[in-house]
Amino acid sequence: MDPTSYDVLIIGGGLAGIRAAIAVAETNPRLKIGMVSKVYPMRSHTVSAEGGAAAVLSKDDSYDTHAFDTIKGSDYLADQDVVEAFVREAPLEVVQMEHWGCPWSRNADGTVAVRPFGGMTTWRTVFAADKSGFHMLHTVFQTSLKYDQIHRHDEAFVTKLLVENSRCVGVTAIDVRSGQMYAITAKATILATGGLGRIYAFTTNGNICTGDGMALAYRAGVPLKDMEMVQFHPTGLPFTGILITEAVRGEGGYLLNNQGERFLKRYVPNKMELGPRDIISRAMTTEFEEGRGFEGPHGKYMHLDVRHLGEATIDRRLPFMRELGREFVGIDIVKDPIPVRPVMHYMMGGVDADISGATLMKGLYAAGECANVGLNGANRLGSNSLSECLVFGAAAGRAAAEQVGSLAAAGANPIEAMLKDETKRVEGGFLDKKGGDERIAEIREDMQHSMDEGAGVYRTKEGLTELTRRLDGFRERFERIKIDDSSRVFNTELTAAIELGFMLDCAVAVAHSALAREESRGAHARRDFPERNDEKYLKHTIAHHTEAGPRLEYRDVTLGKFEPKARAY
Amino acid sequence: MTATKRITIKATRFDPDKDEKPRLQTYEIPFSDDSMVVLDALNYIKGHVDGSLSYRWSCRMGICGSCGMMVDGVPKLTCNAFLRDHWPRPITVEPLNNFPVIRDLVIDMDDFMHKLKAIKPWVIRKQPVPLGGGAFVQTTAQIDEFRQFSQCINCMLCYAACPVYGLNNEFLGPAAIALARRYNVDSRDEGLGQRLPVLADAEGVWECSFVGECSVVCPKGVDPAKAIQQTKLDTTMRFVLPFGNRD
Amino acid sequence: MPRGWWTRRSNYFWYIVREFTSLPLALWLLWFLLEIRRAQDGPSGYHPHSSLGFVIFSVIVLLFALYHSVTFLSLAGAILHFNVADRPIPSQLIVLSQFAAWAAASVVVGFVLIYFAR
Structure with missing residues (x-):
């Protein structure tokens, strides 16, 4: 098998990329699939996701409420057709993950458990304790090993998209181990390179989150959408920026200022700790400015208090948080409040892509955090992104697999x-x-x-x-x-x-x-x-690359059954 | 602010194109914050002293498994090996034991990737299960059977600690066997019979002579030594009780 | 691996000690077989080897055997896995039961040897 030519080439080995690879393999088992990742796939930053994946599973829940929560959370900048499709697919993907072995946490009767999450009106976040991303990534990665037609290029660094007659025909990459540059051609290429958190100093994102896929597409002439929409997570550990999951609040943790007061009552009185991330991060910033934050060696912070939950709940539902507290802060969260402050966490914006992940360039798809398919709008709800990686990773994989049948390979x-x-x-x-x-x-x-x-x-x-x-x-x-x-x-x-x-x-x-x-x-x-x-501005910002700097255009948001209203919680 | 403390880091340098064998290079860097870990020190060196120092890292929260190295001779994740535990003594940072070195602190772990695939780390069913039937029912007690083995982050510290692997690289090794067990005891899996031939092979579980160091160094509380000994029991039961096994 | 690898960590050291103890143990057992052979012709012609050196050697070997037995039986807690009413039995209990069984077996063997030897 020629290791430099594929039917479908996937750039990135995180949750979206691997899910896409498996989708290609299942759509058409005869296709040759390449997966290029600058790290071993199990190192991908999906591994750091903690809280869980949102999906409508219980009888009390409905697609409409998940869709509405997502759209309201997005401050009406989400494309409603995309959201509608997403909420219908998410439950199937969650079950698929379960069949592949993901150790979802369970109810007493052995069914998959759900937990509350910020901005969601009902309990719909499935989770694997507080290591959901870790378990999901290892589950899909290990499952992908059974497909011999998925050929991996681990530790290969993509430098450029190859474009011929305005069609993407592959990439050039550095084999990091040898330093050799080589070209990998493909009839279709899927970008699944994750986020860009490292453009900020204080971020939850790992060293590898450097926006590679966004920049690759952008330079090749594919626009970036809604890049101003950067999510700040309310609860990061000072100094390291290590994420303390929203599930801590989902399980009942309190956010307290230096008066020992649950200050969110002034900002999101009906939701309190379960308000959406953008509003809580702003509330914390306001409290800091008004002198109600704690002062520490690494800046101002608030207390996130779970002491009232008890050791048993913490060990069952939040064991990793206890481990992080012990190993990185030197506190036991059973006995001590956790110091937290807002931290750059997620990029809503990304490569402009449609509901199937297709970009404006023929042969080029995008999925996961590097893409903007129109799901998250101006603010993503916690636990929608792991589901997004599954749903839109699979969608891009299927779309690419179906498209390549009709295409000829690129010339040498x-x-x-x-x-x-x-x-x-x-x-x-x-x-x-x-x-x-x-x-x-x-x-x-x-x-x-x-x-x-x-x-x-x-x-x-x-x-x-x-x-x-x-x-x-x-x-x-x-x-x-x-x-x-x-x-x-x-x-x-x-x-x-x-x-x-x-x-x-x-x-x-x-x-x-x-x-x-x-x-x-x-x-x-x-x-x-x-x-x-x-x-x-009920419009997407579309940024085109030019030598002189970005050229901006605006595109109407796709509305649907939910009319834009004032956003209060 | 008092005058910044300084700390000495001795790091392995090795470039296969230029060096015959690895050597230690000494760097003295500011130890400016008590929260600093060995990885922060390496990042300081790479960013401000010597950009050619190579090592792997990403999440710096102990979950991606990239940054395992020998810290003063002990395999550790450098992202949670604190400088304050060593200062004022110098710290020696070397690539993980028992692996070929590609460059500086970077090891070649392809061997593990092949072994991981060999143990078939996915749910095996005799008959495919349609998605429409929904999720399997699995109790928390059933998850507890395999939970700890599913915590493996593939950081390779256990291989670096295992003298058996050091003496014989053919040995399947702690993490791969722990992950095999993770699936073997998952109530959703029916693949024990397919995995046992690899596990019971000459280079499988029986190669282990129970040093136990793999479980000591594991940063995630996995007990691979236990997985290996339990798998020994599985392979034995299968041998002596031809009718008594499940697969 | 460097030659002195096993001196670098106490776990490695005790592991090597454990592995090494099987050599004197094997020697002692060979000797024991020889003694049984010599005792075949009945008590009249049998004079057991009882030099001070051999007694000391036997005591050391006994310690080695105990070390082996303790590590082996402690292992049982890690290996054996029983559920009662859907809850796993704590491994300490399993280890304890192993030691109890060991003690009981020793009593039985001791009884048989002493009782029938009279």
Whole structure:
């Protein structure tokens, strides 16, 4: 089997990517499937998801309420046809995961249990204790091993999408172990590269979340959608940014300010700790500003208190939280409150894709966090993203599998030439580059802190303008980077440099999209425009890549049975 | 602020294109925050001192399994090996024992990936079960049978701690056997019969002579030594009780 | 693996000690077989080996045998897995029962040897 040519090529080995690979294999067992990942698939950041996956499973629940919760949570920026399809598919995917062996937590009668989650009006989040993402990722990864037609390229770093006659025909990649550049061709390519949290300094995201897929598509001419919509999770551990799951509040934990007061009564009185993430993060920020936060060595924080839940519940439902508290903070959450503060967590925006994951470029699909299929709008509800990876990973896999039957493989000649050009760019631009004086880490840290300051929980015109100016400066500095490591073998400085380039492109798209949206909607909160403006901005921001910076367009949101209303909880 | 403390890190350097064998390089870096871990120290070195130092990491919350290394001779996840536990002594960071080294602190773990596949780590059913029937019923007690074995993050610390694996790389090893057991005792699985030939093979469970160190170093509370000994019992029961086994 | 690997960690060291003890144990058992052979012709011509050196050797071997037995029986707690009313029996209880069974077996064997030897 030729390891450089596939019917369907998947970039990314997280939950969406692996789910897509399995969907391709099950749709058409004869297809050759390639899966490229810059890390071993079980290292993918899905592994850090904790709380669970939302799906309508109980008789008391309905598709309509899940759809409405999602749309209201999105501040009406979700495409309602996409949400309707999503809520119907999610339960099937959850059962599929169960059949593949996912150890979902159970009720006393052995049926799959659900827990409450922020912004959901009823209990519909299935979970595997507080390691849901870990168990789901290992379950799909281990299940994928039974399909011999899924051929993995572990630790291969994709540098560019290959485009021929405005169709995506594969990628160029660095085999990290040997340093060799090579081309992988495919009739269809699915991007499932995850998020971009590392453009921020204080984030729950792992080192690998550098927006690779978004930047790859963006540079190839596929627009990015709603990039201003960045989710801040209310409960991250100070210093490390380690996520403390929303399930802690779902199980009954309290958020307390320095007066020992459940301050959310002033912000989301009907939902309290189970309000949506954007509103709670803003509430915490307001409390900090008004002097009601605790002061610590790593900034202000609140207390997340689960002491009243008791040791038995904590050990059964939140064992990982206890472990994280013990190992990383030195507290026992059974006896001590957990210090938390808002932390960048998730990117609602992403590669502009439709309900089946298809992008505007032929042969290119996107799924999972790197995509924006229109599900999450301006604010994602907790536990919708794991379900999203399953539903839209599978959808993209099926759509790609069906499309490739009618397509011819890409010709070898232009591929050779494209590989040569890209090799020259990577080797000349980074490895063999002489005379640079900028350290990658310093530009990266400056970018991250600028993003924290300029595009955080609250934004202003001045802050965002300053951010775009600074980002231009970082891009100039990026041209002058210096690389210490000239070795070809496992050169992680080279990959970090390429990642920094990806992140800068994404950060610029975030800043410009945020500057242009002069309203407050969901996670995008402008101090200078505190109201939502449906007349002007009930629209998706579509950012196109140009040399001069993003060119923005707007596209109407697909509405449905839920009319936009004021969003109160 | 008092003057920043400093700490010495000795890290293995090895580039197969240039070096004949690994050597230790010494770095002295600021130990500016008590919450710093060994991984933070490596990141400081890579970011600000020497960009050519190579190692793997991602989640820095002890769940992705990337950052396992030998810290002062003990296999550990560097993301929760705190500097304060070593300071003011220097810390030696080396690649995990018992694996070929690709570069610096990066090991070659393809061997485990093949072994993982060999034990068929997926739910095996004799007859396919349609999705329409809904989820299986499984009690919490039934989950408790395999729960701890499902916590394996494939970090390879157990292989680095296992002298049997060090002496004979053909040995299936702790994590792979623990994961086989994870499926063997899952009430939804019917694949014991398919997995036992691999497990009972000469390089399978019987190669283990019960050092027990795998269970000591596991950062996730998995007890692979227990999985191995229990699987020994499974293979024996199958041998002496041809009619008494389930598969 | 470097030559001295087993000296680096106490677990490795005790593991090697445990493995090593099987050698003197085997020697002692061989000797024991020889003694049984010598005792075949009845009590009149049999003079057991009772030099001080052999007694000391036997005591050391007894300690080794005990070490082996204790590690082996403790293992039972890890291996054996019984459910009663859908709840697993605690492993300490299983280990305890192993030691109890061991003690009972020792009493029975001791009784048989002493009673019938009279």
